[in-house]
Amino acid sequence: MDFAVYQLRSFWEVARTGSLTKSAKNLGYSQSSITAHVRSLESRVGVPLFYRLPHGVRLTAAGETFQSYVGKIFNVMDEMSTALKNNGEATGRVVVGATALLMEYEMEGLVRECRYRYPHVQVSLKVMTSKDVEKAVASGGVDIGLTLACGQGEAPAGVLRQALFPVPFVPVGAPGMQSGPAPRTVERVLVVDPDCASQEVLLRHLASVQESVPSLMETGSTRSALGLAGAGLGVAMVPEAAVDGAAGPAGPVVLEDLPRASVHVQALWSGDGWLSPAVSAFLDLARRARGSHVRPPHGERGAADAADGAADAADAGADEGGQGVSGAAAPVMV
Missing domain, CATH: 1.10.10.10 (Winged helix-like DNA-binding domain superfamily/Winged helix DNA-binding domain)
Structure with a gap:
């Protein structure tokens, strides 16, 4: 028409x-x-x-x-x-919905990088549970959703998704638990987001090795989970990067006899229409992110930018050859 x-x-x-x-x-x-x-x-x-x-x-x-x-x-x-x-420079507003875990350990770096690379893009953040992120993307409540996922799983119809970078998780508890008798019985699991895929590994393991089912206690933040775990009030599965900042005589320790987990940050966005320059810019930035556990120090910005420049050149060549966007795996339509 x-x-x-x-x-x-x-x-x-x-x-x-x-x-x-x-x-x-x-x-x-x-x-x-x-x-x-x-x-x-x-x-x-x-x-x-x-x-x-x-x-x-x-x-x-x-x-x-x-x-x-x-x-x-x-x-x-x-x-x-x-x-x-603005001479073609990305500009506008992008609304990003992410889980509490990602807000604490990944979003700050992404927002700072976005501000550095795209000064005319305004990023608005919303903290949500994993399920609410998916619903918000499908309904248009947010432009981009970021969650943690172990595999492909299912997402609402009309939503595109792509795995970005891995985040290692480790089980932590009070220092005395490490030297306690084995096998131990875990009575309480501390969770930041009960829908987060990072919790599944620990819960499945506990269900297979002990008769009683542990209770779940939502903590609201990773910092609270670390504090409660260090005080002996339960076991928490948290990002490995978070444990380094909580180290100390009274801080939690990694429980080596419990399984670790590696989950991926997953980006979700609507597949129903055109993406604005602001949304496209932030999504491309998220695709290039390496995660807080491997992010270079601020003083190494020049090396990181040089690496990104090389990646840009490689991506340009891939695009000319029909290999897709940003050299990343093709998104999956669900």
Whole structure:
């Protein structure tokens, strides 16, 4: 279907005001021109877009659907205009939903890197559970979702996903547990996000080696989980990078007789439409991330940038050869 921008603007104004006369005055057209614009659109889509009432007009169900897509078209046009004014540099806002675990140990680095590389991109963060992240991506509540996953799993229809980088998890408990009698019985497991894939390995192991099922206690944050584990109130599965910062005489220790886990940070985004420059920029940055456990010190920025430059060159060559985006594995549509 071919639509002229002036026709879409006429439709938008009529939908906003509910009046052909007011719309004509606001846009500087004659009423007959506005009427012609609307009729031309209705002829192209094949259905009425407005109910004609004695005093004005009202959108039909088809008109409401059409209005939502016209809004998206105008948003894309505005973003294109802004990007061109900034010489093609990525600009705009991206809303990222992530689990508490990722907010504590991965998001700070990503946001800082985004600010460094894309100063005109505004990142807004939302803390969610793993299940809520998936729902928010599917509904459009967030532009990008970041969760932890052990495998492909299932995601809502119309959502694209891609594994980014691994995060090693280790089981921790009070110092006295390491030297206690074996096998021990774990009575309580401390969890930050009960839906997080990192918890599955520990819970499956405990179910196979002890008769009693441990209770679960949600801690709200990794810091709380570490403190409670160090105090002997349970066992927690936490990112290995978090244990280094909690080391000390009264801090938790890694329990070597319990299994470790390696899970991947997973990015999710909508596969139903066009991605804005801001969303594309942040997603590309997330694809290149290496994770907090291997992130170079700040003083090594130059080396990291050189490595990224080499990666850019390799990606460009791959794109020319039809090998995909950023040299990463192709996303899976679910």
